[in-house]
Amino acid sequence: MMIELKNIEKYYANKGVKSYILRHVTTSIKQGEFVSIMGPSGAGKSTLLNILGMLEEPTYGEYHFMGEDITAMNERKRIELYRNHIGFVFQAYHLIDEMTVAENIEAPLLYKKIPGAERKSRIADVLDRFNMVAKKDLFPNQLSGGQQQLVGIARALVAQPSIILADEPTGNLQSAQAEQIMDLFKKLNKEENITILQVTHSEKNALYGNRMLTIEDGVVKEDVQIK
Amino acid sequence: MFKLNLKIALRNLFKNKVYTAINIGGLAIGLTAFVLLLLFVNHEANYDKWNPELDKVYQIRERHDFFTPDNKQNWQEVNESRIGALLQQKIPQFKYITKVDNSWGDGFALKVDHSDPIIVSNVNDADSLFFKVFPYHFIYGDRMTALSRPNAIVIKQSIAHRLFGTDKVLGKQIRVMMWRSDKGSLMTVTGVVAEPETAQSHEFNAIIHSGDREKDPEHVDNSNYCKIYALAHEVLDTLAMNKILQQVYVDFKKASFVKRKINYNDFYKNGKTPGLKAVQLKMVHSSPSYGSNWLTQIKPIIALCIFLLLISIINFVNLATAQSVQRAKEVGVKKVLGAYKKQLVLQFMFEAAIQSIIALFMATILVEMFLPTFNHHFGLELSFWYNKQLSAMVWQLLGLLLLITLLSGFYPAMVLSRYNPVSVLKGNYETGFRGIALRNGLVVLQFVIAVTFIIGIGIMYQQTNYLRHKDLGYDKSRLMNIRSNYEESFVQRIKRIPGVKYVATTTQVMGNTFNVPEEIIYDHQEFNVNTVTVTMETLPALGVRVLKGRMFSPAYKQDTVNTVILNQAAANLLGKNVVGKMYDVRDSKKKHTFQIVGIIKDYHNEGFDKAVLPTVYKVTRLGGTSSTNNLLVRFEHDKNETAVKAIEAEWKKSYPDFPIKYAFAEESFEKEMQSTNRLMQMVLLFSAISVVLSLLGLFALSAFMAKRRTKEIAIRKILGASDLQIVNMLNRSFLILVLIANLISWPIAYIFTNNWLAGFAYRINVPIWPFVIATIISVGIALLTVSLQTRKAAVNNPVDALKYE
Numbered sequence A: 001m002m003i004e005l006k007n008i009e010k011y012y013a014n015k016g017v018k019s020y021i022l023r024h025v026t027t028s029i030k031q032g033e034f035v036s037i038m039g040p041s042g043a044g045k046s047t048l049l050n051i052l053g054m055l056e057e058p059t060y061g062e063y064h065f066m067g068e069d070i071t072a073m074n075e076r077k078r079i080e081l082y083r084n085h086i087g088f089v090f091q092a093y094h095l096i097d098e099m100t101v102a103e104n105i106e107a108p109l110l111y112k113k114i115p116g117a118e119r120k121s122r123i124a125d126v127l128d129r130f131n132m133v134a135k136k137d138l139f140p141n142q143l144s145g146g147q148q149q150l151v152g153i154a155r156a157l158v159a160q161p162s163i164i165l166a167d168e169p170t171g172n173l174q175s176a177q178a179e180q181i182m183d184l185f186k187k188l189n190k191e192e193n194i195t196i197l198q199v200t201h202s203e204k205n206a207l208y209g210n211r212m213l214t215i216e217d218g219v220v221k222e223d224v225q226i227k
Numbered sequence B: 001m002f003k004l005n006l007k008i009a010l011r012n013l014f015k016n017k018v019y020t021a022i023n024i025g026g027l028a029i030g031l032t033a034f035v036l037l038l039l040f041v042n043h044e045a046n047y048d049k050w051n052p053e054l055d056k057v058y059q060i061r062e063r064h065d066f067f068t069p070d071n072k073q074n075w076q077e078v079n080e081s082r083i084g085a086l087l088q089q090k091i092p093q094f095k096y097i098t099k100v101d102n103s104w105g106d107g108f109a110l111k112v113d114h115s116d117p118i119i120v121s122n123v124n125d126a127d128s129l130f131f132k133v134f135p136y137h138f139i140y141g142d143r144m145t146a147l148s149r150p151n152a153i154v155i156k157q158s159i160a161h162r163l164f165g166t167d168k169v170l171g172k173q174i175r176v177m178m179w180r181s182d183k184g185s186l187m188t189v190t191g192v193v194a195e196p197e198t199a200q201s202h203e204f205n206a207i208i209h210s211g212d213r214e215k216d217p218e219h220v221d222n223s224n225y226c227k228i229y230a231l232a233h234e235v236l237d238t239l240a241m242n243k244i245l246q247q248v249y250v251d252f253k254k255a256s257f258v259k260r261k262i263n264y265n266d267f268y269k270n271g272k273t274p275g276l277k278a279v280q281l282k283m284v285h286s287s288p289s290y291g292s293n294w295l296t297q298i299k300p301i302i303a304l305c306i307f308l309l310l311i312s313i314i315n316f317v318n319l320a321t322a323q324s325v326q327r328a329k330e331v332g333v334k335k336v337l338g339a340y341k342k343q344l345v346l347q348f349m350f351e352a353a354i355q356s357i358i359a360l361f362m363a364t365i366l367v368e369m370f371l372p373t374f375n376h377h378f379g380l381e382l383s384f385w386y387n388k389q390l391s392a393m394v395w396q397l398l399g400l401l402l403l404i405t406l407l408s409g410f411y412p413a414m415v416l417s418r419y420n421p422v423s424v425l426k427g428n429y430e431t432g433f434r435g436i437a438l439r440n441g442l443v444v445l446q447f448v449i450a451v452t453f454i455i456g457i458g459i460m461y462q463q464t465n466y467l468r469h470k471d472l473g474y475d476k477s478r479l480m481n482i483r484s485n486y487e488e489s490f491v492q493r494i495k496r497i498p499g500v501k502y503v504a505t506t507t508q509v510m511g512n513t514f515n516v517p518e519e520i521i522y523d524h525q526e527f528n529v530n531t532v533t534v535t536m537e538t539l540p541a542l543g544v545r546v547l548k549g550r551m552f553s554p555a556y557k558q559d560t561v562n563t564v565i566l567n568q569a570a571a572n573l574l575g576k577n578v579v580g581k582m583y584d585v586r587d588s589k590k591k592h593t594f595q596i597v598g599i600i601k602d603y604h605n606e607g608f609d610k611a612v613l614p615t616v617y618k619v620t621r622l623g624g625t626s627s628t629n630n631l632l633v634r635f636e637h638d639k640n641e642t643a644v645k646a647i648e649a650e651w652k653k654s655y656p657d658f659p660i661k662y663a664f665a666e667e668s669f670e671k672e673m674q675s676t677n678r679l680m681q682m683v684l685l686f687s688a689i690s691v692v693l694s695l696l697g698l699f700a701l702s703a704f705m706a707k708r709r710t711k712e713i714a715i716r717k718i719l720g721a722s723d724l725q726i727v728n729m730l731n732r733s734f735l736i737l738v739l740i741a742n743l744i745s746w747p748i749a750y751i752f753t754n755n756w757l758a759g760f761a762y763r764i765n766v767p768i769w770p771f772v773i774a775t776i777i778s779v780g781i782a783l784l785t786v787s788l789q790t791r792k793a794a795v796n797n798p799v800d801a802l803k804y805e
Ligand SMILES: Nc1ncnc2c1ncn2[C@@H]1O[C@H](COP(=O)(O)OP(=O)(O)OP(=O)(O)O)[C@@H](O)[C@H]1O
Pocket: A012, A021, A039, A040, A041, A042, A043, A044, A045, A046, A047, A048
């Protein structure tokens, strides 16, 4: 089991009043699944994804990642998970402006302490796969939005994670570019057995995956397999 | 990783060119001041440390009240010469004891063959043991025997070059004239010594050995003063040694008083006590007999340098934390990619280090550029690259670099690395925008320093102005002081030169004052006064004013017998209606009676930090006289070049072997004012720089603020705010900070300037207007700077700003 959530709750206390964002979320995600999280705005999708990515802590509940208890995990261990297992893709891309395309892709490898030669070959590899070789020395602001998101995905992939967490990865993109990204996710999921978790508003994007979680008012309303 | 971090750092520096320039430039200026200070401190702290043997050398100091500027007892570097023999006899711990003359006056005339004589300062007569105590390196000659025969001279290498044009001068002869009519004695060069690596407290250009220093005066009533140094067998426990010295000295004084028929208890009364001690040579420079040592003197300058460095570091911290908005995303992303916090801290520290290194590099260039000016201004000979302590300096600078990097980089690095990735990646920079309180605090601190400086300048300016225009009590224009004793025939000859009005002598004139303390008995009471020996024309020559009674005049026979004139300070001391009254002075055997015939207005003969002493002026020889090489010449007109030429010619005729030396009273006055002026100039320079740096910092900071709020500004404009309203809104926060800074700096500046003024015997009350002006200036300039920035943001088309989102 890749991810196991048991009774996850998240609330913010404001002037003594607890406002719940997530309640009683219990679910599990297996290695190799492609899950789309859907729901209305403000439902708590991003919050859930952030908890899964250990960027936020749940106020209550149990969370096991690859069998390990996250709540009892120290900072160092969590960073190890980032380095080796988790790749993030953001709606706003979040590339580092001062780094070129190649350098952005290289960054996670540096933290993984991968030797120079291997780094080079891996970067060359992904650049080739994403058709970005010609753009490797450009800075993010010299790329289109779709291209920037491709770099964002390349950066997430290059460290060979076991799971990719993507919060509205195509939210800022046109439908043609969105399709390209979704195709890529599907391919990665199929061919490399990478677990993918994406938040999306689009039914069409959700259909690329094989499971759909619908959240409303912080509660999991629907959990359907797509065939 | 390192390479990538370096690249990112450089890209960031280039991207924010203006801020980078302000950061690095500011640091470079702060560092320059600091390096100059470091050079000076190293120079001062290394006095007498050129040979490890010197650890065993001690200077002997006797407690007495001769030759003191304040007529009070003091631990003096010049001792009675008999103490040399005394120590020889009584203190076996000392291996050698040497006696050497202090440098009096301007120096001796040295003459080689038939060339013109030149005046060389610091030529000292020493006994034969001088070089046994001081292990100078002899380039030529033998250290142990150089002074073993009379009429030997050992010169520094530089003097050899000046006199002969070469240093191979062993066995050559030099005629040494000690005063103007001295026929001179022929001395043989027995040694040429190298200049040691560090400065020396007993500085000499030449040591002569006439043989006179070997003996003490024959009659017990006569004494002779010189410096005494001792070389011990080993490093001594100074405290224990000083107890022994004190005992030996008291016994010696008692025995001597018996011979001189002086009552010991009578002599040491009114707080006077006997005293003799040894001071380790390397401590001599830092513990001068009078006044404060160099460290105390440069304390204000050290403070200025630290403040300047602080201001540049504050700029650095402020701009770095302000910039952190730009870097927040980088931090957030790197964290989710798996960066440790430590790695991020190191990365940002590294960026600070790069800037510090560039700043240090620029600072060394600036130091090289400004060192000549600095040296000239302070009469120093410091060098950077040729500094003998360069290697030590390099370590100090590396330490400084580390310190600056830590100070300027640590906080921003902590702020940056602490960003929470979620809030940053949500695009919510505001909550991630930390350090506002600290930054505001730092802006306030910066302005406190700048405003205090501005107030300081105002008050220092006011005080120097006051002193410059203060009535000196005498007329310093058209007054020349020749370094010469009063010799009647020479005086008569220069009196005949057209344009010369008075020729006179005194022991008390600005630039060369010699105080002789005396106890007088007036109206059955004892008073301590200062006595000055003058000639008939002295008081008119100085142009002092008579308040009561009369001046000296040849018309009164009595004036050469027993009359005196008091200054006002002395008259106030004695009481009312003193003119015409008598007072007594008890000599060891007799009693002399003097009549007071006049009172003159106090006149200043020393810096304004000292009050005018109660002084008695007399022409008569009754009660002893003294002379100090002052020959005053008062000219009729301002145009006196021809008269000066004529005096020079007259001198040359009378004393062909001794060059004339003179100064005009106005120059001496400028010299007295110099220390105040120097500090003033330093403060002025530092203040100007610190104000500019603070404003540059504020400028950059406000630019960031405006940029950060572009969206807010755009929205407000769409909602109908005017440009002026927006500028006002942005200005308000800075305005409050600057006002707070002003409030804080007022009392600080008041305390500092009051303290500084307390060092002057004559001073102004702290005026209010520098405070007001400082506030107006700081608020005005800050508003202007911020407005310039915010206006740019405010007048932009709001659409441009919103399009980015
Ligand atoms: N720091 C916070 N304090 C209080 N409430 C918060 C905080 N962060 C998020 N929320 C609330 O949590 C709820 C869920 O937010 P979340 O970002 O998870 O929604 P979402 O489902 O991702 O919506 P969207 O589709 O618009 O992105 C929202 O109602 C939001 O107001």
